[in-house]
Amino acid sequence: MSRPDAGAARPASPRRTGRRPGNPDTREAILNAARKAFAERGYDATPIRAVAAAAGVDPALVHHYFGAKEELFRAAMAIPVDPAELVPRVLAGGPAEVGERLVRTFLTVWDSPAGVAAVALLRSAVSNQWTARLLREFLTTQILRRVVAQLDLDPAEVPLRGALVATQIAGLAMMRYVIHLEPVASASPDTLAATIGPTLQRYLTGPLDAA
Structure with a gap:
């Protein structure tokens, strides 16, 4: 029996594309550090370098695994949707009619398979202080801030309106x-949007004084 030609070229292995998954232990260490930092400091006051230092890695590695801080925050929260798209x-x-559209969009996401993680x-x-802080940061910095930034509002009223x-x-x-x-x-999303939406509309654009 003849032996294969030792000099014959071997088929090239397929090249991998996209971002490499990385070390699971390193990724989890970064996520744990991010959850703690975001809960303790808040989203705005948490730089990537602080998360990297807490995880014991280089900041470039955090960017490699997760991209920008916004993407890291969503990964730490395990949120399957991107507020920038919603x-x-x-x-x-x-x-x-931003109040009605806000309710309808919210229900569309939460009624979908992606809403399982949100629920x-x-x-x-409800029972975990750290998760409550993270959820509060997500609502205020990733959703409400984006909405009110596009409305002509008195900056002094923005925190109360958002809350x-x-x-x-x-x-x-x-x-x-x-x-x-x-x-x-x-109830259908349309029913809830029509009944609750006007209340949100008043909170967003209506008068806040007692009169």
């Missing part, structure tokens, strides 16, 4: 997805 839907068509996060936030909207959204989420209060739990 917020334009809320703002499309001008500010007059789990909400349940955890009022958050109370309505969080309450709706609890009643619909955790407590399952009927008929809210089974």
